[in-house]
Amino acid sequence: MEKLIDPFARPISYLRVSVTDRCDFRCVYCMSENMSFLPKKELLTLEELDRLCSGFVRMGVEKLRITGGEPLVRRNILTFFRAMTRHLDSGALKELTLTTNGSQLEKFAQPLFDAGVRRVNISADTLDADKFAQITRWGRLPQVLRGIEAAQNAGLRVKLNAVALRGFNEDELLSMTEWCAARDMDLTWIEVMPMGDIGNEDRLDQYWKLTDLRARLAEHYTLTDLPESTGGPARYVRIEETGQKVGFITPLSHNFCESCNRVRLTCTGELFMCLGQEDNADLRSALRNHPGSDAPLEAAIRDAIRHKPRGHDFDYSRQTVDGRVSRHMSHTGG
Numbered sequence: 475m476e477k478l479i480d481p482f483a484r485p486i487s488y489l490r491v492s493v494t495d496r497c498d499f500r501c502v503y504c505m506s507e508n509m510s511f512l513p514k515k516e517l518l519t520l521e522e523l524d525r526l527c528s529g530f531v532r533m534g535v536e537k538l539r540i541t542g543g544e545p546l547v548r549r550n551i552l553t554f555f556r557a558m559t560r561h562l563d564s565g566a567l568k569e570l571t572l573t574t575n576g577s578q579l580e581k582f583a584q585p586l587f588d589a590g591v592r593r594v595n596i597s598a599d600t601l602d603a604d605k606f607a608q609i610t611r612w613g614r615l616p617q618v619l620r621g622i623e624a625a626q627n628a629g630l631r632v633k634l635n636a637v638a639l640r641g642f643n644e645d646e647l648l649s650m651t652e653w654c655a656a657r658d659m660d661l662t663w664i665e666v667m668p669m670g671d672i673g674n675e676d677r678l679d680q681y682w683k684l685t686d687l688r689a690r691l692a693e694h695y696t697l698t699d700l701p702e703s704t705g706g707p708a709r710y711v712r713i714e715e716t717g718q719k720v721g722f723i724t725p726l727s728h729n730f731c732e733s734c735n736r737v738r739l740t741c742t743g744e745l746f747m748c749l750g751q752e753d754n755a756d757l758r759s760a761l762r763n764h765p766g767s768d769a770p771l772e773a774a775i776r777d778a779i780r781h782k783p784r785g786h787d788f789d790y791s792r793q794t795v796d797g798r799v800s801r802h803m804s805h806t807g808g
């Protein structure tokens with residue numbers, strides 16, 4: 475079947491899927507404490523998610539990243555992971571992976587490995603238990619640490635994702651780097667993005683520029699730029715002293731969109747062609763209106779890809795948050 479190519483000749487081979495907007499944490503930069511969630515009937519069923527993802531795989535998607543909200547709080551989510559194993563077995567899908575807050579990994583790490591997952595990105599912005607409770611509001615660090623350990627014991631490669639927050643985790647730059655190095659884990663820093671109204675938090679105050687973070691790291695270690703890219707916004711360096719990889723996701727200070735290879739599906743079946751734009755296509759109707767045939771769904775996907783924009787419009791340069799998008803990260807799936 476003909477592969478998906480967008481108007482800027484970028485092949486679309488990576489689908490990020492948000493399987494729920496719910497979460498057991500309330501990270502201050504992501505959600506308000508009294509966040510309201512979608513009614514269950516709005517969500518795609520696991521069977522519908524399977525049909526959609528399988529359609530994308532037939533059209534050339536080779537990497538599937540499951541995210542949310544917290545993907546592992548979606549009921550029976552393992553059924554979905556196990557259903558995707560058939561695409562790994564056939565060779566059509568090269569990677570099945572997830573981004574998680576780690577809270578449920580003690581229970582899920584082994585079954586995920588058994589379903590074919592080999593790598594997992596776990597989010598943790600601090601290794602201090604009190605600060606962790608403060609930033610996640612509802613999260614508890616020891617539970618996440620047990621989850622990380624379970625993931626490694628199951629054979630999953632772990633990458634830690636940390637949002638760089640000025641005045642919050644600046645002082646942990648070296649200790650977190652060393653903690654990850656000691657456990658053979660890579661570490662990726664993310665700049666905070668203007669997604670969704672989360673009440674009184676001001677992301678401009680929280681914004682810690684990664685060029686500054688990198689310069690501080692370079693005062694202590696020898697950094698070698700790595701040419702590799704996963705087609706996403708992360709750029710990587712190797713720390714020569716520890717051998718580990720450190721990534722920088724700089725959506726605001728670096729333009730990486732030219733090599734974009736991804737689109738994202740929300741838990742309600744909207745396809746967002748770009749994380750930083752509002753334009754989306756309703757795939758749920760194409761799915762529900764044609765239960766017996768996948769052709770209308772495939773046509774809707776192709777049509778959507780024809781509208782993929784060149785890039786995002788986030789801009790902090792004038793010291794106001796321009797180009798912000800109104801939906802939450804947990805809806806689009808960070």
Ligand SMILES: Nc1nc2c(ncn2[C@@H]2O[C@H](COP(=O)(O)OP(=O)(O)OP(=O)(O)O)[C@@H](O)[C@H]2O)c(=O)[nH]1
Pocket residue numbers: 539541573595633635664704706707708723725736749750786807808
């Ligand atoms: N602006 C922008 N940010 C993105 C995009 N994809 C990922 N991000 C950001 O990067 C964060 C981390 O992404 P991950 O879920 O760990 O995935 P990744 O970095 O693409 O993963 P790998 O490269 O496969 O390891 C996300 O939560 C987003 O904040 C994108 O397409 N555009």
Ligand SMILES: C[S@@+](CC[C@H](N)C(=O)[O-])C[C@H]1O[C@@H](n2cnc3c(N)ncnc32)[C@H](O)[C@@H]1O
Pocket residue numbers: 497503504541542543544545573574575595596597635636637664665666667668669803804807808
């Ligand atoms: C939305 S979460 C979904 C998956 C899972 N709940 C987790 O936390 O890993 C995915 C990633 O988005 C990041 N994130 C959430 N809100 C963000 C924001 N406003 N700016 C930058 N990153 C954000 C989180 O830190 C996390 O690494």
Ligand code: SF4
Pocket residue numbers: 497498499500501504505542543544575597804
């Ligand atoms: S970043 Fe992840 S863990 Fe934190 S509130 Fe958002 S979805 Fe939940």
Ligand code: SF4
Pocket residue numbers: 706707730731732734735736747748749750783784785786
């Ligand atoms: S901002 Fe949009 S175009 Fe740029 S990398 Fe992200 S999804 Fe792709």
